[in-house]
Amino acid sequence: MYHSEIIGCGMYVPEKVVTNHDLSQMMDTTHDWIVQRSGIEERRWVDAQTSTTDLALKACEEAIKNAGIDKKDIDCLLFATISPDHDFPGNACFLQPKLGLTEIPAIDVRQQCSGFIYGMSMADAFIKCGQYKTILLVGAEVHSKGLNKTTAGRDVAVLFGDGAGAVVIRRAESGSSKILSTHLFAEGMHAKELWAAAPGSGLGSDERINHQHIEAGLQYPSMNGKKVFANAVRRMCECLNLALETNHLKLEDIDLFLFHQANLRINQMMAQELKIPEEKVFNTIMKYGNTTAATIPIGMSEAVKAGKLKKGTLVASAAFGSGFTWASSIYRW
Ligand code: UT7
Numbered sequence: 001m002y003h004s005e006i007i008g009c010g011m012y013v014p015e016k017v018v019t020n021h022d023l024s025q026m027m028d029t030t031h032d033w034i035v036q037r038s039g040i041e042e043r044r045w046v047d048a049q050t051s052t053t054d055l056a057l058k059a060c061e062e063a064i065k066n067a068g069i070d071k072k073d074i075d076c077l078l079f080a081t082i083s084p085d086h087d088f089p090g091n092a093c094f095l096q097p098k099l100g101l102t103e104i105p106a107i108d109v110r111q112q113c114s115g116f117i118y119g120m121s122m123a124d125a126f127i128k129c130g131q132y133k134t135i136l137l138v139g140a141e142v143h144s145k146g147l148n149k150t151t152a153g154r155d156v157a158v159l160f161g162d163g164a165g166a167v168v169i170r171r172a173e174s175g176s177s178k179i180l181s182t183h184l185f186a187e188g189m190h191a192k193e194l195w196a197a198a199p200g201s202g203l204g205s206d207e208r209i210n211h212q213h214i215e216a217g218l219q220y221p222s223m224n225g226k227k228v229f230a231n232a233v234r235r236m237c238e239c240l241n242l243a244l245e246t247n248h249l250k251l252e253d254i255d256l257f258l259f260h261q262a263n264l265r266i267n268q269m270m271a272q273e274l275k276i277p278e279e280k281v282f283n284t285i286m287k288y289g290n291t292t293a294a295t296i297p298i299g300m301s302e303a304v305k306a307g308k309l310k311k312g313t314l315v316a317s318a319a320f321g322s323g324f325t326w327a328s329s330i331y332r333w
Pocket of ligand 1: 194225229261262266321322
């Protein structure tokens with residue numbers, strides 16, 4: 001079996017900053033409510049011309065540069081997103097030519113907030129079994145074009161932002177695997193607790209989307225916030241403990257915790273429950289909101305810039321999101 005390692009990361013967020021005060025001009029909300037309930041102070045939104053693959057391209061270019069590889073070495077492209085440029089084909093197919101690549105497999109991962117760790121797990125397995133050697137994995141989202149920006153959608157609209165993060169995962173030349181473990185879970189019976197119903201073939205109509213669907217707002221995400229919150233804390237703690245157990249590690253052995261960024265309170269509660277010192281948990285949600293599949297690789301890039309993620313750092317990540325899906329990974333930088 002071969003070994004895998006992350007050799008570089010990159011990120012990109014659009015320039016336009018949208019503050020909580022900006023949102024309060026569009027819907028009945030306040031800066032204080034958003035900060036108290038979620039920790040979010042601002043997020044980034046794209047302009048009309050920019051798509052998810054545009055953000056992904058910039059994050060990928062930075063990851064390729066930081067990895068110090070020739071992009072021609074990339075033999076597989078994985079793209080985690082729930083806000084693609086078009087209904088089909090998948091976003092990896094649109095990104096591949098933008099990157100100047102041809103013929104390599106271009107695969108979309110649709111596991112929402114857990115999408116990046118699901119993608120890491122796939123990349124790790126591809127490398128360990130010898131199928132591919134140099135995998136580019138990107139998580140990118142443009143949520144701002146899919147939110148209900150009126151008071152009716154305020155519980156969801158204030159949480160999400162646009163952004164992209166990418167990593168290059170490569171077969172290690174020597175030593176042991178630096179991706180120590182990945183654990184993936186799903187419980188589809190809760191799929192409708194956080195979802196966007198349309199467009200879709202499951203709407204009991206003969207079109208995937210029609211005017212009635214749009215008038216009913218079925219194209220917008222809807223969420224049972226309290227249920228998602230409670231499950232996020234429980235499941236992320238569970239799968240993090242499983243990851244530690246699998247690797248015969250203790251919490252104190254982990255140098256840095258890079259969790260999914262859905263709500264600062266979720267991450268604070270996890271830290272409290274697991275007794276993790278606050279300075280070991282790296283959060284970016286204050287600046288970017290929830291960028292779904294992009295939160296963890298954005299966190300990697302920001303942690304590198306902040307000097308918290310260096311060669312040898314032992315990192316634990318966990319994510320929870322729509323599906324319900326959840327996942328964890330432990331890796332050495
Ligand atoms: O990535 C994974 C997916 N997402 C998550 O993990 C998110 C999980 N859930 C959450 O983060 C929280 O549940 C929210 C931040 C969404 C909501 O916080 P909450 O403390 O659970 O608030 P709530 O839903 O109980 O709402 C409390 C009140 C309600 O008013 P009433 O019924 O008490 O009069 C809401 O209508 O706050 C109201 N509310 C708002 N008020 C101002 C809901 N959204 C807003 C808003 N601004 N944006």
